[in-house]
């Protein structure tokens with residue numbers, strides 16, 4: 058039981074990283090970014106390129122991937138989302154499907170569709186108080202936890218974090234408060250890219266790397282964000298942890314291949330029963 | 344050559360039907376069906392399974408349509424009151440759930456291997472190239488019926504209410520509860536058309552597997568609807584045909600660039616689809632056939 | 646007369662096709678309170694949104710303290726000294742009161758050091774806000790929220806403050822306090838241009854009245870003259886005979 062809880066928390070933390078990214082972009086840009094999965098994939102492959110093809114250590118490659126993906130995200134914002142600023146959110150979400158196609162298939166074009174892996178040695182799992190813990194899990198735990206703390210600090214304790222929350226709360230009022238929306242949006246993309254590429258590398262270390270790896274996370278991500286309340290990044294973390302634990306517990310009664318169905322069920326239930334998410338009251342709308 | 348031409352035309356017709364369904368659901372009723380490929384997959388599989396079980400054309404077709412209607416009604420019943428973006432997420436989640444089911448219930452669906460050897464309808468009457476032609480004519484007749492159905496719905500008082508709902512919250516507010524049933528009907532009507540599309544798809548190709556139904560189906564359909572001018576059925580015809588002809592045209596990329604391998608050519612095609620969709624949204628959000636749509640709308644509102 | 650603080654000329658603005666504000670021209674002189682009055686839907690809020698840059702003017706010019714700000718976007722105008730309290734949605738409801746006040750200051754005012762002085766000044770005017778910095782702004786009552794919005798707009802010490810119906814939706818008890826606050830802020834040296842429907846109370850503290858009807862400026866005159874005007878109705882409805890009153 059404890060083992061299941063542990064595995065659930067770790068896989069929940071893995072979902073939490075991009076879930077926070079999704080939540081931030083959802084709040085500030087006001088549309089659900091369906092390309093979030095392909096951002097994870099893209100980040101994982103940038104790291105793969107540096108790690109396997111160039112031969113730097115995975116740690117350095119992960120850093121380069123964050124920078125690279127941030128540049129890609131800013132480019133996409135400039136080319137796609139900026140010309141569509143102010144469009145209704147259906148237009149933006151259809152556009153994000155277009156972005157998803159481009160990103161995922163650029164990966165296929167450059168790297169092929171075969172399953173790949175990083176150049177790391179896999180250590181044997183540790184045993185600790187009857188629990189089986191492997192190094193990847195410890196790494197995921199530490200990295201995800203650190204990332205959460207950093208994002209929390211930026212959001213809650215810095216002027217730019219306040220500005221981000223302000224734009225997602227009331228963009229017009231943020232304008233008259235002297236906050237430059239494009240700067241805030243750029244910062245959100247950089248943070249989102251860093252979170253997604255980190256998640257991509259961690260997923261790649263723990264499992265496999267293929268062009269579909271990110272798409273498989275799209276449902277759990279949306280489930281986590283909806284569960285936590287849209288535009289509420291801290292709620293998304295909670296949502297992600299719940300998804301992770303419930304998925305892990307579901308494998309006791311369901312075939313593992315149906316893991317993702319948990320997200321589907323959660324999305325349906327939340328939308329039916331608590332469309333404002335778990336965290337109490339409806340988010341005060343603009 | 345005739346064979347190739349009819350093959351392309353059948354594919355175009357099937358995609359046009361999917362787009363026609365989206366045009367009813369999204370174009371008319373404002374319901375952003377991002378999971379349209381899931382409904383399409385479900386009807387295709389039902390058609391395939393019933394054909395494999397030996398049922399004749401008509402029964403398989405009706406079963407596929409019923410599946411489309413029932414699933415659409417169910418999904419709409421649950422989520423019709425949701426905001427646009429939530430609705431998109433909910434339908435996409437549904438489609439992914441369908442995909443999971445198709446992949447994992449191997450006893451029924453063949454899993455990742457799919458279902459081969461689906462009997463071809465009307466094959467008793469003809470064979471070879473003339474069969475291709477026969478199938479195309481059948482597809483054309485079915486598509487024409489669907490188109491007439493969609494057009495009749497659009498022109499009917501029902502269609503006018505739908506558009507009013509889409510454009511004006513005040514109307515929605517005054518209609519109150521009825522809004523929900525209007526939306527469920529519209530979504531189910533789209534589901535019926537997807538049933539026809541699914542039947543044609545599985546019986547034409549004779550083989551289906553889960554990879555044929557991905558988010559790219561959603562992308563095609565949105566491209567066609569946007570290119571045709573959202574809400575207009577006639578515009579949609581042009582939109583669907585031109586988008587599909589363009590997309591089929593990109594198959595020749597491989598001949599133009601022989602240095603690409605098959606996988607690269609395929610991904611280049613999908614990159615172009617994504618880029619095309621984005622360019623369309625930025626430069627032609629009203630579609631290429633705007634004037635036409637305006638005329639249709641004016642005719643309606645007198 | 647000295648150069649006016651704000652000079653608006655031939656301003657046109659709107660949302661879709663067609664202009665809501667048509668060829669608006671008026672001036673706001675230094676120091677006083679000017680009040681825009683006019684029927685509902687006349688375009689008063691639209692005019693102010695065009696002034697602060699939430700709506701890009703289609704033509705015309707806006708001169709603030711001798712500087713042409715017509716082409717600036719809203720953040721730039723805020724930094725140029727234009728403060729604005731919208732009619733509704735005028736606080737960040739999911740942020741705390743303290744954060745609202747910080748946000749109102751930090752992206753406009755150049756020096757970080759002046760923050761606590763600015764905050765204390767606002768607390769002096771609105772003592773109700775004191776000690777509630779960690780409360781969520783969305784949980785405030787209508788009147789308190791209006792005070793917070795007003796206070797926030799004051800934080801960076803704007804040279805011209807635009808208020809869109811500051812007394813709308815307030816209970817009578819708060820209405821009086823609100824006008825007193827407007828007067829107090831003005832006495833402290835902030836020039837004010839406001840929209841008001843409580844015409845009598847507003848004119849009591851205003852120097853200048855500006856009448857806007859059907860998107861056009863129908864008249865600008867001293868407030869006292871406006872209150873004694875024989876035919877305010879005609880002003881609102883825009884009978885051609887009243888147009889000669891233009892220009893104060």
Ligand SMILES: Nc1ncnc2c1ncn2[C@@H]1O[C@H](COP(=O)(O)OP(=O)(O)O)[C@@H](O)[C@H]1O
Nearest residue numbers: 660661665683684685686687688689690691692
């Ligand atoms: N965001 C908007 N989009 C389109 N039209 C608007 C918008 N806001 C206001 N209007 C229209 O502009 C006109 C003037 O509105 P407004 O400036 O709010 O009037 P006032 O503040 O004088 O009551 C009204 O007819 C209103 O319907």
Ligand SMILES: [Mg+2]
Nearest residue numbers: 689690691732
């Ligand atoms: Mg107003």
